[in-house]
Each structure stands twice: as C-alpha cells, then as structure tokens.
Amino acid sequence: MTASSIQTIADIRAAMTEGLTAVEICAQYLERIAAHDGPLHAFTHVAKEHALERAASIDRRGSQDPDLPLAGVPVAVKDNICTRGLPTTASSRILEGFVAPYNATVIDRLTRAGAVVIGKTNCDEFAMGSTTEHSVSGPTRNPWDLERVPGGSSGGSAAAVAARLSPIAVGSDTGGSVRQPAAFCGIVGLKPTYGRVSRYGLLAFASSLDQISPLALTVSDAATLLQAIAGQDPCDATSAAEAVPAFDAALREPVPHPTIGVPWKILEDGVDPNVRTAFSAAINVFREQGAQIVDVPLPHATYAVPTYYVVAPAEASSNLARYDGVRFAYRAPLDAADADLTSMYNRTRESGFGAEVKRRIMLGTYALSAGYYDAYYLKAQQIRTLIRRDYNTAFERVDAVAMPTTPTPAFGLGERSDDPLQLYLGDVFTVSANLTGLPAISLPCGYVASGLPVGLQLTGRAFDEETLLRLGAGYERDAPWWRDTPPAAASTG
Amino acid sequence: MTTLKRTDVERIAALAHLDLTESETELFTRQLGDILSYFDRLQQIDTTGVPATTHPVASAPVMRADEPRPSMPRDEALANAPDPGGDGLFRVPKVIG
Numbered sequence: 001m002t003a004s005s006i007q008t009i010a011d012i013r014a015a016m017t018e019g020l021t022a023v024e025i026c027a028q029y030l031e032r033i034a035a036h037d038g039p040l041h042a043f044t045h046v047a048k049e050h051a052l053e054r055a056a057s058i059d060r061r062g063s064q065d066p067d068l069p070l071a072g073v074p075v076a077v078k079d080n081i082c083t084r085g086l087p088t089t090a091s092s093r094i095l096e097g098f099v100a101p102y103n104a105t106v107i108d109r110l111t112r113a114g115a116v117v118i119g120k121t122n123c124d125e126f127a128m129g130s131t132t133e134h135s136v137s138g139p140t141r142n143p144w145d146l147e148r149v150p151g152g153s154s155g156g157s158a159a160a161v162a163a164r165l166s167p168i169a170v171g172s173d174t175g176g177s178v179r180q181p182a183a184f185c186g187i188v189g190l191k192p193t194y195g196r197v198s199r200y201g202l203l204a205f206a207s208s209l210d211q212i213s214p215l216a217l218t219v220s221d222a223a224t225l226l227q228a229i230a231g232q233d234p235c236d237a238t239s240a241a242e243a244v245p246a247f248d249a250a251l252r253e254p255v256p257h258p259t260i261g262v263p264w265k266i267l268e269d270g271v272d273p274n275v276r277t278a279f280s281a282a283i284n285v286f287r288e289q290g291a292q293i294v295d296v297p298l299p300h301a302t303y304a305v306p307t308y309y310v311v312a313p314a315e316a317s318s319n320l321a322r323y324d325g326v327r328f329a330y331r332a333p334l335d336a337a338d339a340d341l342t343s344m345y346n347r348t349r350e351s352g353f354g355a356e357v358k359r360r361i362m363l364g365t366y367a368l369s370a371g372y373y374d375a376y377y378l379k380a381q382q383i384r385t386l387i388r389r390d391y392n393t394a395f396e397r398v399d400a401v402a403m404p405t406t407p408t409p410a411f412g413l414g415e416r417s418d419d420p421l422q423l424y425l426g427d428v429f430t431v432s433a434n435l436t437g438l439p440a441i442s443l444p445c446g447y448v449a450s451g452l453p454v455g456l457q458l459t460g461r462a463f464d465e466e467t468l469l470r471l472g473a474g475y476e477r478d479a480p481w482w483r484d485t486p487p488a489a490a491s492t493g
Numbered sequence: 494m495t496t497l498k499r500t501d502v503e504r505i506a507a508l509a510h511l512d513l514t515e516s517e518t519e520l521f522t523r524q525l526g527d528i529l530s531y532f533d534r535l536q537q538i539d540t541t542g543v544p545a546t547t548h549p550v551a552s553a554p555v556m557r558a559d560e561p562r563p564s565m566p567r568d569e570a571l572a573n574a575p576d577p578g579g580d581g582l583f584r585v586p587k588v589i590g
Contacts, residue, residue, distance in 0.1 A: 101569045194549045208549060237555040238548070306532045317509060324510070326583050331575035339586040342510070350512040358511055362502070362521055363528060365509040379535050381545035386538070388546060421527050437549025462550055 003028040005492050008167055009221045012073050016063040022072030026055035026116055029074045032490035033119065033165050040488055041140050042150075042160040044079050045087045046119040054116045061114075068114030070228055075110055076166035078157050079120040080127050081212065082201035083107050086117070089329075090203045091135035092125045094352030098329040104201020105236065106170060106212050106229040113228040118166055121156030125354045126320065127172055127205045129153050130180055130426060131416070134356045139413060142184060143486035144452055148410040151181030157215050158185040163489040168225050169215040174205050175308050176405075176430025178213040179442035183405035183455020186444045186481065188472070189215050190222045193463045194437035195240030197226075198233030206315035207238075209308075209434040217482045219443070219472040223247035226465065242463045250466040251473045258471060260286055260458075261296030261398035270428070272408045274448035279404045282445035282456045285478050286402075286471070296394040296401060300386045301432060307387065308431035309424055310367050310380035317364030320357070324348060359420060388436040395461050400471055403429050405442040405455030433459055441468045444481040453481070497526035 001015040003024055012025055030048055037043050055072060063071040077083055080090040082100035084107070089095040107117065124134040132140040132155025140155040142148040143163040150159040154171025158181035161169050171178040173191040182189025191213045202212055214225035227247045233239045262283060267276065287293055325331035325348030332347035353361070367376035394401055407428060416423045433440035438459050445456035456475075460468045476482065485492065502522045506513045513521065571577040578584030 098573050101565060101572065195552070208547065234557065238552070240550065240552065300538070303535060303538065306535050309528065310532060310535070321510075325575060326585055327570075327574055329573055329575065334586065341586050341588045343512075344586045345510045346512040349510050350514075353511075355517075358513070358517070359521065359524065361509050361511065362505050362525060366501075366505050366525070366529070369505065369508060375536070376532065378545055379538075379540060381547060382540035382543040383535060383538055384546040384549075385543050386540070388549075420524055421531055424528070435546075435549070 006167070007164055007492050008217055009070070009073055009224055012167065016072055022055035022058040022063060022116065023052060025072050026051050026074060026118065029118055029166060036163055036488065036490045037165060039141060039146055040143060040159050040163055041138060042121055042156040042163065042165060043076070043119045044089070044091065044122045044137050044156065047086055047117055050086065051116050051118045058114055058116065069224065070110065071114035073115045073168065074118040074166050075115045076119055076121050076157055076160040076169035077107065077117055078123050078154050078169070078171045080123060080172060080203040081106065081170060083117055083120065087120060088203070090126045091123050091137060092353065092357070093136045094323045094330045094348070095328060096136065096330055102201065105198035105233045107201065109229050115228070121154070121160055121169060123156055124153035125357050126203065126316070127153040127174055127177055128316065128356050128360050130176065130423060132156060132181070133413065133417060134354055136354065141413070142410050143488040144186065145410065146488060148412055148452070149184065151184035151410060153177040154215065155181045158182050158187060158189065161215050161217060162187050162486055164485065164492055165490060167217065168221055170225070170229070171213055171215055172202055173211050173213040173434065174209045175312060175434050176427050178215055179405050179430050179440060179455065179457060180427070182215055182442045183453065184410040186453030186484070186486065187215060187217055188219055188222045188441065188443055188482070189213065190226060190441045190465070190468070191433055191439060192226060192230065192465055193240070193439045195238055196439070196463065196465065197229050198236040198239045200233055200235035204319040206312040207319065208315060209312055219469055219476050220248070220251055222441070223251055223469045240463070245466055247466060247469055251469055253470060254474050255399060255467055255470045257290060257292070258400070259292045259294060259398045261294050261394050261401045263298045263301060263401065263403060264295050266298060266301050267403060270407050271404060272448065275404050275406070275408060275454050278446035278448065278454040279456060282475065282479065283402060285475055289474060289478065294398060296398060298390045298394065300383060300390050303383050304387055304432045304435060305425055305428055307380045307383045308427065308435055309363070310376045311384065311435070313360040313364030314367045314377050315364070317361045317368065320361055323352065356420070384435045387432055391436055391438060391459070399467050400458040400460050402456065402458050405429060405457040409448045409452035409454060429457060438462055439465045439468055441472050443472050443475060445479065446481060497522055497529055
C-alpha cells in the first residue's frame with residue numbers, strides 16, 4: 001500500500017500497519033488538494049499546518065492505539081460546523097472572517113478518535129440550496145463534469161470525497177443536503193435519525209430538521225464515521241439517549257430475507273428515464289440477493305416539498321435573526337450621521353446575506369407572521385404528522401423504503417438559478433426523511449447515459465441505521481460503483 | 494390562489510430586518526408569490542384533529558442539574574465582534590434617537 005493509492009479508511013489502516021505515518025498520509029492528501037482542488041473548489045480553507053500538527057500528535061501516540069479508530073484519517077468538514085481556531089463562515093459574507101471559538105461536539109469526537117481535520121468545505125450559504133452555487137466564494141464543481149453542479153448544500157464535502165481529496169467528510173442534512181450531493185457525486189451519504197448525532201456547534205438552519213451526517217466512498221467508511229460521532233451529548237438537549245450500536249460489527253451480518261418497499265406510484269412522473277432505469281437495476285440486485293420487493297403507498301409524499309418549504313424557512317428566519325452585526329464578524333459600513341441600531345441591523349443583513357438566504361428568511365417570516373401562522377406553519381406541522389404516519393404504516397411490512405435519491409442527475413451550473421421553485425421541486429425524494437426524523441442513506445447505483453452518477457436512497461425506521469448500513473453493504477458488495485473514479489479525481493492507481 | 498402584493502413584501506422585509514433593494518422587492522414579489530401559490534395545495538388536505546409535529550422523534554423533557562460551569566472567556570467571546578469597543582463590551586450605534 002503506497003500513500004498515493006489510498007482511498008478508504010481501510011486503506012489508511014493497512015498503510016499505517018505497514019509503517020506509513022499519519023504525517024505522510026496527511027501530506028499525501030494535502031498534495032492531492034493542492035494539485036486537484038483548483039478547478040473543483042471543494043475547499044474554502046485548507047488547514048495545512050493544523051492538520052500536519054494533529055497528524056504528528058497521532059504519530060507520537062502510535063497509530064495502533066485501540067482508542068483511535070480513526071487514527072490518521074483526514075476528514076473534510078463542511079464550513080457550517082464550528083472548528084476551534086479555523087474559519088467557520090457557512091459560505092456567507094455575513095460570517096467572513098469568523099473564527100470559531102469552540103469545537104462542535106462532532107469535531108471533538110472525531111479528534112478524540114484520531115481523525116485529522118484537513119480543511120473546511122464549500123456549501124450553499126447557511127446550507128440553503130442544492131447546488132453549492134449560493135456561496136460567497138463561488139461555486140463548487142462536480143468532479144464527474146466540471147460544467148455541472150455537485151449538488152448541495154454539502155457540495156464541497158461530497159466533491160472532496162468523490163475526487164479522493166479526503167477519504168471521509170462531514171456535512172449537514174436539513175432536506176437532503178448530504179444525500180443529494182452524495183448522489184450527484186457518486187458517493188455514500190447517510191443522514192442519521194434526528195437526535196442520533198449532536199448538533200452542538202452546527203450553525204443552525206432549521207433546528208427540527210438539521211442533522212450532521214457522514215459522507216464516504218463506502219458504506220463501511222460511513223459506518224465507521226457515524227460510530228465516531230453518534231451518541232447523546234449534554235450540550236444538545238435534542239440528542240437522543242438511545243444506545244449506539246456497533247455499526248461496524250453489524251455490517252458483517254446481512255439482513256435475513258429483507259423486505260424492501262418501493263413507492264412505484266410517486267416514481268411515475270417527473271423522474272428522468274435514465275434515473276429510473278438505474279434505480280430499477282439496483283432494485284433487481286436486491287431481488288437477486290433474496291429481498292422481497294413490495295409496493296408501498298406513501299399517499300402524502302407529494303406534499304412533502306411544500307410542507308418542507310414552509311417548515312424549514314420558518315425555522316431559518318428565527319435562527320438567522322442572530323446575525324445582526326453585533327456579535328459575529330460582519331457589520332455593514334454606516335454613515336455616522338444617520339446611524340442608529342435598526343439601520344445597522346437592516347443594512348448588515350441586506351448586504352451580508354445572499355439572495356437565496358434572503359428569499360428563505362422572507363418566506364419564513366411570512367409563514368410565521370400574524371394571520372398566516374395557522375394556514376402555513378401549523379398546517380405544515382400537521383401534514384408532517386401525516387407523512388410520518390405513512391412511513392409508520394409502511395414499516396409494518398418493510399425493512400426499508402427505496403427510491404431514487406433525486407429525480408434527475410446533476411444539472412448544469414446556473415441552469416436553475418432563476419427559478420427557485422423548480423430547484424425546490426428537485427428535493428421531492430429527500431425532504432421526507434428530515435420531516436419525519438427517519439434515517440436515510442444514499443448509495444451510488446450506476447450512471448445515466450451521459451456518465452453522471454445516480455443515487456439510490458433507502459429510508460429506515462427511527463434509530464435503525466444498522467439495517468440501512470447492512471442493506472447498503474450487501475448491495476455494494478455486488479455493485480461496487482465506488483471503485484470508479486471521476487475524471488477530476490486525484491489518481492490513486 | 495394566494496396573491497402577494499408589493500406592500501406585503503415591504504412589510505415582511507421590515508419584520509425580517511432586511512433593507513431590500515428596489516429590484517429585490519420586485520423579484521421577491523414575483524418569486525415568493527409563485528412559491529406561496531404552490532403552497533396552496535397544502536389546503537387540500539383535511540387535517541382536522543391531526544396533531545402537529547414539532548419534534549420529529551418523540552422524547553421526554555430533558556432536565557439537568559443547575560450547576561455553574563466556566564463559560565467562554567470574555568476576550569474570546571468578543572474576538573469575532575465587528576466593533577468590540579475596547580472596554581469588554583459589544584459597541585453598537587445609538588439605540589434611542
């Protein structure tokens with residue numbers, strides 16, 4: 001195992017057993033980033049010195065320390081997750097220059113497990129978007145086709161992993177922001193059950209939907225990463241007390257005679273025929289492995305997008321009220337003559353936020369405003385209950401619900417920037433997992449004719465990530481798409 | 494059919510503390526109007542008696558002992574402020590005219 005051929009956590013373990021140091025592995029990834037990130041712009045900050053120092057401290061401790069399951073493993077971190085001493089801007093002008101004074105719980109846990117934060121990755125501003133075009137530092141590009149979006153909002157994290165610039169990454173998933181870019185970039189993205197992973201130190205977008213989520217090349221790596229970050233945290237009262245199982249061990253046990261539900265009816269309209277073909281082929285792999293495939297109705301699924309786009313902006317409008325020019329980073333320049341507090345707030349927010357963030361703040365403020373609350377917000381929260389009931393009914397018969405992660409493969413840069421509603425409709429298959437809190441994984445499942453990756457999504461019961469990981473690992477054994485490297489990736493041959 | 498007027502957008506912008514430009518006000522009147530019209534389909538569903546989901550995974554109230562712990566040092570809390578003022582406080586423009 002040479003440094004240049006490393007792709008996965010297993011590769012890193014093997015290389016270190018053979019004598020490679022964490023510093024050498026870190027240097028290898030820093031070289032890849034220097035050589036390949038220019039056209040991609042997956043990273044907004046490469047933490048070179050910080051990473052090499054951390055790697056050196058792992059080498060001093062010894063990579064064989066059993067308390068370091070991620071010894072020397074580089075991890076790319078979405079720029080809306082606080083990393084002490086490193087920039088944390090959520091790709092927003094309003095946080096330009098902000099250096100986090102503390103670590104998110106996931107960063108402390110990753111550090112404790114021996115991982116090395118290698119850099120911060122680009123995202124849609126405050127995680128609002130599905131293209132990574134809404135970033136103050138410019139768009140990230142898709143490693144499979146540089147003229148296309150990588151998806152979003154965790155597009156930088158997904159592109160970094162797909163291009164082999166980091167073996168694993170963390171992102172945040174509020175309506176599909178990890179699964180959709182994972183699908184567009186041909187990698188694994190896993191949104192855990194709401195509460196499985198602490199949100200402490202994640203810049204809040206929609207607090208009842210946000211979940212920090214792993215991105216990786218393989219199901220096994222996603223499981224190892226989830227293991228490191230999962231579990232209750234006194235700093236996040238919504239983190240769950242449920243025991244965290246041994247995900248790695250679970251992977252070795254296939255699900256006996258699984259039943260997988262497919263909501264065929266909602267896949268009839270609006271799904272790219274090439275996506276449907278790849279999806280159906282993936283379902284056949286499960287069938288050949290002995291799975292029973294049944295039709296499940298999800299009668300309220302078509303209401304998920306409008307429900308989500310009421311709930312998420314409403315919560316965002318409240319969460320983003322804190323960015324007012326007083327405590328964090330940016331304040332708009334003011335004329336001393338007419339400067340008062342309100343004009344300072346209004347001008348700071350006007351010039352500090354980008355168009356999509358303003359659009360959502362407006363939408364959320366409207367939905368919560370006097371006279372509209374019942375018609376929008378309350379109604380959406382009730383429909384949220386109906387969507388959850390649909391899934392509860394399905395899970396009486398099935399172990400997981402399968403559908404494509406997205407109705408289309410990656411689209412062109414700028415192609416949908418003038419029509420926000422069209423862009424929102426692309427989230428049709430991902431938002432339900434956030435509205436219901438259920439865990440969902442996106443697995444690479446082949447390509448459309450033009451060579452762009454397609455994602456398969458499996459949704460599971462609450463706190464049953466194990467079943468998703470076991471089904472995913474079984475699929476991956478017979479369909480190892482992850483071994484294909486995109487044209488813009490670092491060479492690992 | 495929900496219609497959104499320019500004055501609605503101006504009222505919401507004031508509530509949200511956003512000084513929208515003329516062209517943004519125009520754009521948002523159209524775009525938010527389209528989005529809100531799309532939301533109208535939510536009214537098709539009868540939700541009589543359906544409880545609202547406020548927390549996606551049910552859980553008991555979380556309690557903890559009220560024990561003082563060290564908090565973030567003042568200089569660190571002020572380090573990211575646009576105008577820390579130099580006297581250990583956040584400085585803001587005049588509040589009362």
